[in-house]
Each structure stands twice: as structure tokens, then as C-alpha cells.
Amino acid sequence: MNYLHRRRGIVRQKSKTMSRPKLKMCKRDVEIELASVFKKKIAELTFQRGQKFLKTDPDGDSLFILLKNFEGVGEYSFEGHVKLVTSIDECYTKSSRWQVSGRIRVVENEDHSPRVTFIEPLSCREK
Structure with a gap:
């Protein structure tokens, strides 16, 4: 019984790590511009969850989603x-x-560069 449990755990671990094919340039960051979402100048920005963040450009006019060292192709x-x-x-x-x-x-x-498409439309709502 313990052997089966241990073996199942190993199998699960392998399938989890192999689920996303790695890109050859997987250490590069992916940026998605959200300039059309917010027309106002952004003076202050707070966001961070895991390895995925939002950031502004130096002028503060554009907003980007930045996937830092993303894991590879996938959703x-x-x-x-x-x-x-x-x-x-x-x-x-x-x-x-x-x-x-x-x-x-x-x-x-x-050319091994990432291409990003939205699966669902971006959702923005004021709190």
C-alpha cells in the first residue's frame, strides 16, 4: 500500500512538471500592454501575486502585465x-x-519569441 502511494506521488510529480513544454527562451519576460484600459496617468501602482506582476513604464502612461521568467507555453x-x-x-x-x-x-x-493572446477579455472594475 505504501509503495503504491509513494509511486503515485512520483507519477503525479512527473506529470505536473512535464505538463508545460519549455520555451527555448524561457528566462525572458512577457509584457502585455494595457494602455487602452486606463486612459488616466498612473502615478501609483500596487500589484503583486506570485511571479506575475503589473508595472508601469517610466512615464507612467502605460500599464503592463509582466510575467517574470514564465514557465513556458500554456495558459x-x-x-x-x-x-x-x-x-x-x-x-x-x-x-x-x-x-x-x-x-x-x-x-x-x-523565432522562439513568445506570442500572447487573451483567452478571456480583460476584466477591470473599480472597487
Whole structure:
């Protein structure tokens, strides 16, 4: 009985690690631009869950989903919170918190670069 349990565990472990084929350039990051989602300038951004994050460009105009050292081709889910800070005038700023989530598929191009497509439309809602 113990032998079967141990063996099943090993089989399960192998199938889990071999489920996603590795890309030849798997240490590269994948960026997905979300510029069309948020029209406002992003002054402050908070997001992090596991190895997947959101980040802004140096100007703060674009928002990216960054899959850091992603595991290979396959489907990925992400979710997190984005804090948007908009200045109304010199003294006042308005802050809003958004929940962002989605599912993407990463496939390998002929030149071994990643290509990203959305499986479900990106979901953004104000909290």
C-alpha cells in the first residue's frame, strides 16, 4: 500500500512538471500592454501575486502585465489591484482602486519569441 502511494506521488510529480513544454527562451519576460484600459496617468501602482506582476513604464502612461521568467507555453491567469492616482489641481488628488484580472495563452513563434493572446477579455472594475 505504501509503495503504491509513494509511486503515485512520483507519477503525479512527473506529470505536473512535464505538463508545460519549455520555451527555448524561457528566462525572458512577457509584457502585455494595457494602455487602452486606463486612459488616466498612473502615478501609483500596487500589484503583486506570485511571479506575475503589473508595472508601469517610466512615464507612467502605460500599464503592463509582466510575467517574470514564465514557465513556458500554456495558459496563465492573473489578478491583482491597481491604485490610480489622478491630480485634480495643485492641492487635491483623487485616488481609485481597480481590480484587474484575465486569462492569457502564451505560444512560441518560429523565432522562439513568445506570442500572447487573451483567452478571456480583460476584466477591470473599480472597487
